[in-house]
Every structure is written in C-alpha cells, then in structure tokens.
Amino acid sequence: MTELPAPTRVRRRSYRRYAAGKALGALGSLGFMLVVNFFLFRVLPGDPARTLGRGRFTTQEQLEEFNATYGLDQSLPQQFVTYVQNTLTGDLGISLRYRVPVSDLIIDRMWPTLLLVGTSTLLAAVIGIWMGVNSGWRRGSRFDRGATGSSLTLYSMPEWWLGLLLIYLLAVGPGPLPGLFPTGGLHSPDVDPSSPAGVLDVAWHLTLPVLTLTLAYLADYALIMRSSLLDEIGEDYVTTARAKGLRDVQVRNRHAVRNALLPTTTVVALSIGFVVTGAITVETVFSIPGLGLLATEALTVPDYWVLQGTLLVSTAAVIFANLAANLVYGLLDPRVRT
C-alpha cells in the first residue's frame, strides 16, 4: 500500500469539462489532418495522367484533355481551395483511376473491410482475452504453454503466408481431401449478397480470411491480458479476496480480471480505430475489395482524391476511436481526468 497523497490535492475536473476538452482536441486533430492530407500526397512522385496513360494517351492533346477534365491543370493553391470547399460540402472528388465519385468508392469498399477486419478483431479480442485469462491464471500449465507458444508462432508468421497456407489446406485440399472453402472473393458471382443465401455465401467466402486475421491478431490480446492478469495476481486485494474465502473463479472474475481489463481496453479501442484501414496483405491474398487495397493501389497512380478520401476516413476513425476510449476511460478510472 502506498502513502496517502499529500494535502495539496489536485482538483478533479467535472466529467463534462473533461469530455468537452477531449472532443475539442479531436476536432483540432481532424482539421490538421484535413490540411496535411492534401499536401502529403502532392509530394508523391509521379504524374497520374502519365502513369495511367502510358501507351494509351499517345498524343500531347490526349494528356491535356485528361488533365483539364479532372482539374489537374489548375495551380496547386487553386486545387487546394477546391479541395477544402469540396471536402466541407462532403464531396471527396472523382477517382482518377476508376472515374467514379470517391465517396461511392469508399462506401463500396468499406463494407468488405468492416466485415473482414471487424469480425476478426472481435473474434481475436474475445478468444484472445479468454486465452489470456486462462493462461495467466494458471501460469505454466499445459494450456498456458500451448496457448502462448502457438499464439506467438502465429503472430510471427506473415499474414499473406498464413493465408496462402490455409488456401492450400482448406480451399484446394491436399491429396484426396476435398476443398471446403473458395480461394478468394467476397461472394459468388450469381448471388445477391443481401439475400439469406447471399449472407451464407459471404460468410462462406470470408471464413478463411477471417480465420487468417483472427489467428494473426490473437497474440496481441492473449499476451497483454495474460501479463496484466499476472500483475494483478500478486496484489494484496487478491490475497484479501482469497482470505475472505471466495472461490477461485470468483476471485478471478470479480476481482483480478476486472482490474486487468484496463490495458486490454486500450488495445481493443486502438484496434477498432484501425478496422477501416483494412488488412492490405490479407485483402490481397484473398482478393477482397477492401479499403486497404484501394489505398495501396491508389499510391501507384497516384490517385490523389482516393488517397485523400481514404486517409481522411481512416484518420477520422482512429481519432474517434481514441476519443471514445478517452471518454470511456474517464468513466472507468476517474484518475485520468486530472
């Protein structure tokens, strides 16, 4: 037990002021990103018309026509003004590569990513925390050794390689074994993904990629949960709880796990922020048209408006996830409000 704090107590802010402060900070970061967003990608090497048009736009005229159509012939300050005006009205511009409004493109690509990364994050968090609790509580047990060893191995494996391996084992089927899952894609071509059969079909297609990502993410949660639970086990209040005669499960679930959950909350909150940025390698291996893939492919053009749009969406997601984590923290642990 530590000494009581000195008499000069720091006055705690009210929760409302704390929340308002955090929200204002988040807005500030968002505004900053809005500006950085524009200039960041203009520094990229390459010229969209030349990259896209190599071997296609064979005359100078064709190049100029392309640039004029998509506003690339304007001066940089002029383009910046147009960008800010458009973004504030919710217009993210037209993709240079796909020639469709970027907002349509992002909405189209966001669902596969949310479904894939969201499901995997959720599964990994739930299974990982469960594994961490059991490993930590019975440290050194056979379960602990198996769980920690295998989750570390999976964590160190490159995601794309794990994906390819699963494709071979479960989609192609080695030797006489049948292939159970498709090798890639989001749904079968002739199925409407919103129908009941379509939902099953999407689930069937997503099984392998979700499995890959879940396995890869597992260690994050399992190890953090395990080590923070180990920290708590040594605390006096656990001894007290045992001394009161509580059963082992009660000590674990009511006391130790609750306190050990705080660091894990941070990790989960941060991961949720990164859900929209996608999982580039897994999206590539399983050919899932998600946001991560969209952004990486836009880099090669460079497709300015798609890059700006995806960065804006993903930074906004991280900023809001952080804000949410801060707000929840303020409730869970009043000490952070100082």
Place this chain on the structure above:
Amino acid sequence: MALALASLAPGLALAPATASEDEPVTFTVAYLNEVDSFNPFLGIEASSFEMWSLMYDSLTGYAMEDMQPTPALASEWETSEDGLTWTFTIRDDATWSDGEPLTAQDVLYTYERIRDGGPERATWGVYLKGVESVTAPDDTTVVLQLEEPSALLPLLPIPIVPEHVWSDVSDDDMRSYGNEPTGGEPVVGSGPFRLVEGTAGGSTYRLEVNPDYWGGAPHIDEVVVRVFKSEDPAIQALVTGEVDFVEGINALQVQSLEGRDGISAQMGDSPGFDEIAFNTGSIDTDTGEPLGDPNPAVLDPAFRWALNFAIDRDQIIETAYQGAGQAGDTIIPPAYAGFRWEPPEEDAATYDPERAAQLLDEAGYTVGDDGFRTLPNGDPIGKLRLYARSDSQTSVDVIELFSEWLADLDIDSEVRAFESSKLTDIIYEGTFDAFEWGWYVEPDPSSMLSYMTCDERGNWSDSWYCNEEYDTLFEQQRIEQDDAAREEQVQQMQEILYYDAPYLVTAYSTVGEAWRSDRFACLRQQPDPGGVYLIQYGVHNYVNMRPAAEADECAGEEGTTQLSQEAGGEGGVSTAFLVGGGVVLVGLLAVGGVVAMRRRGTVGDRE
C-alpha cells in the same frame, strides 16, 4: 464455431458443380487487374478494353493471324482517289440489346462526341485525328472527310454507343459516368455479351449472352470475370475448377501447371518489347537548353552502338525471364512481320564482347591508367547510373546483368531501383544515364514510332531521342496510302534507330496463360500461331469457344487448336506448398517445445 458450420453447408452444395444439359454454360476467367471503368470513354486498363469489346462493336475489328483491320460493324469501305474521303458501309442487321436498330446515326453520334473533346477525346481522339468532318448520309453509310491522307485508317476500334441512351449523359456527368447495370437491367450494347453485373474496381463481373448478336450467338451462356489480387490464389482457383482461365502468370507457374489433368498452360507471344534505354540528350523543351546531367558517353551514338554487342540476350532470357521470352533487337516485334525490320546478319544483336571492346576503342573510349575506360578527350567516364523499376524483378535482374557486362568492358556503373512513378520523374528531369523499361506495341505501329520523334521529348519520349531523318520518315509513313511503301518506310525508321541505339531492345515479352482444357475447347491464338488465347484484340475466342464436349464441331475450323489433355502427375505448386506446410509444422513444434521447456521450470513457483 457456428460460423464455420454454417459456412460448410454452401461449400458442400457448390462443390460438385459439373455442367449438365440444361445448366447454363459459364466461362469463368480470372483477371489480375480489375476493370477500371465500364464506360468505354473512361477506362484505361486492358481488362476494361476486353469488357467493352464484349459489350460493344466497332466499325473494324482485328484479324486473328496478324491483327490487321477486318470488317466488323462496317461490312466494307472505300477510299477516294486522293485518300481524303473514306466511305464505310454499316451492316443493316445490327440491333441494340433493347431492340432499337443500330444505324449510321449512332456511329456519327459516337464520333462527334469524341471530336467534341473531354474524356472521350482523351481516350479515342487519336483515331479521329485529322478528320475534318463525319457525316451519315443514310442509315447504313458513314463518311469521314480528312484534312490529309491517313495511314491509320481503316483501323477504327472505337466502341459505338447507342445515341438514345448516351444522349442523356451530359458532358459534366461523363467525367464520372460508370455505365453499369442499374435495377437489374443490363447495359444496352450491341456486342456478343451484355453486362448484367459489375462495378468499376469491383471483384466480380457477369455478362450474359446476346442471343441476337449479328455475328451469331456465342456457344456459351455466360462470361464471369473474377478479379484476383495475386497470382497464386488465382492458380489455386484454376486447380479447384473455380475458374476456367488464368492469364498474366509467370513462366515458373506455367511450368508447374503443365501436365496437370484437365489443365493446359502456355507462354503466348505478346506484342511488346523490353529495352535498355539511354539518355540521348535531355533538354528543356521550352528553351532548348540542356536539362539534367547525362554522362557524355551515353550521348554518343557510337558508344551506345558498341554496347549493343555487350548484352548477352540469351542469358537475359534464361535468367531474368526464366526462359519465357525471345531475344529482341528492334522496336517492332516479330508478331508484326510486315512492318518488322531484321538487322543484317553481320550486325545482328549477338553477344560479342570483343567486338564491343573494339568498337569502344575505335570511338576513342580507351582504357586509361586506372583500368577504366575514358572519354575520347581523356577525362574519366565515371560511374554510369543504371536504373531499374523496383516493381519488376525482371527489370532489376536485367540492369544488374548489364552492369556486370559493362564492368567486363572496364566501364564503371551503379545500379538503383525506383518505383515506376519515381523513375518517370527522373526520366523527365534527365538525371539518368540508362534505365530498363518496356512498351506494348499496337497493331498499327504509329504510336510506338511516334515516341521516338523529336516532338515527343518532354511528353512520351523517355530516351530524349531526336533525329530529323527519322522524323521526316515518320511524317511520310503517317499519310502513306500504299501499304508496301509504308512498310518500307517503317523498316527504314527501325534501321535508323537500331544503329543510333537510343534503345537496346533486350527481349520480346510473353504472357503466361493456363486454362481448363477439360471444360472448354475451340480457342485460337492471336497472332496465330504463337500468340495469346485471351486479352486479344477483339473477342473472337469468347464468341467461338465451345464446351469441351462439343469440341469436334470446331475441329475443322482454320487455326483452331484442339487443346490436348496431357496426363501427368503432381505439379510443382502442390510440392511447394507441402514443403511450406512441413516447415510450419516443424517450426510450430520447435517453438512449442522451447516454450514448454522454459515453462516447466516455473511450474512449481506458482503460489
């Protein structure tokens, strides 16, 4: 667990997908690049061109043998004496898929839209360049009036779109008009297939047969395109039978698929070349002042010409191309036999380091005291900067080999690899000595030839090459009406380039393809023989392919390959995976073991 169980069900249901009598015949093809737009005025990717060709027709098509213009929507054409008036007769039996007749008015509308500017002209304007007016005196006649004769005509691969649909698309909307199916209605077209499902950048597209196609209905019911983002899963999908065709794979992958039951694979000649290009004199195109800092050596044609014999093209093909490719020499690949010029035997592009050294000595690049060659004025050459594209292993390998061969000739060099977009910037800044890249050559050589003209410096020229004699020939062949005379001019231009050596052509490229020969037959190569089976000019194979059971119906057709089914054992892919799987297992066991050992010691310490 619930997810896994639920997802097993459709898997088992879909697995035995063998075609029965009344089931639709679907040809599923794996693309490695998605369609960037179904709007034929906007897209740029080769896969988009393939889709438009399935959905629309153009006035002329391409022959399978040599890709020369053939009749399509235009059944015939004639030229006036002076070559300035071209009259095309449009077929009267073509209809739009919504029942409206396709007439000369639609052609007129499409061409006017392109001539008016905007993205339409950016995509197709080159084919109507120098056209003074387009008229449609009646429903089956289109007349093009030219300012000067054009050697490009009758080549007109522009997809003709229905006026009654596209007149609703304003110029402003055109910039982002997707031309995708809405509300379950297929996109209105006149081609052999109709697009019923698909969005730009999406991962699956579905086209159903157009039973009223003027060229006769295709023998399959559906074409499904699935986009794969990497090659290995696409190949696995071919093995499982999820897809029937994969293209764009490499030579090792083709080798691993050869000999598998029901699968055929090949490397098809693709009309393109790769080259080592030099900075032949970068200038500021506004002022004419030198730009960048090219090494004086590469500015000298004699120096570049000597290096033509320093390149072992056979070794390049063997190591950098895994044997899949042909040694190259000029910028027109063998696929276009008519336009191609062959170097005379005494100057053929062979590996002859002694001749290279001798030529360098004669040009004044003698070996100095430090063991390196010097410039004719005695100054050291210094390090030549050789650049490769980091996104292509072949590019990096070729440039590294080149650097070694230069070292054998006592020329110092450094190799660096850049992203394509970064390398493009470097080329326009003129801060390089040589780099490796390639071009795809269209059936009409005009575009490729134009990249080497003086006017293209600062635009598409990447070697900064400029030669007045070459430019004069370029202008001549552009308006030459006599085919034989034009071929001769084009050959002369290649000869000039060969001896001036702004490019040292290293290889003619090939494309790997694999397909289920147990499911589909009657495919034909383009160019025939030796070419590719898909992503051709035109959609001959989609229209003419048949299910394998009907293979004998096309057996007599000229040029059609009766695809053989080779029996064979295990392919290389599965072996690679087995080895990989074994490594993982061993790794897992090892890690598990180590962890177990370390943990055992601490078991007793708890509480």
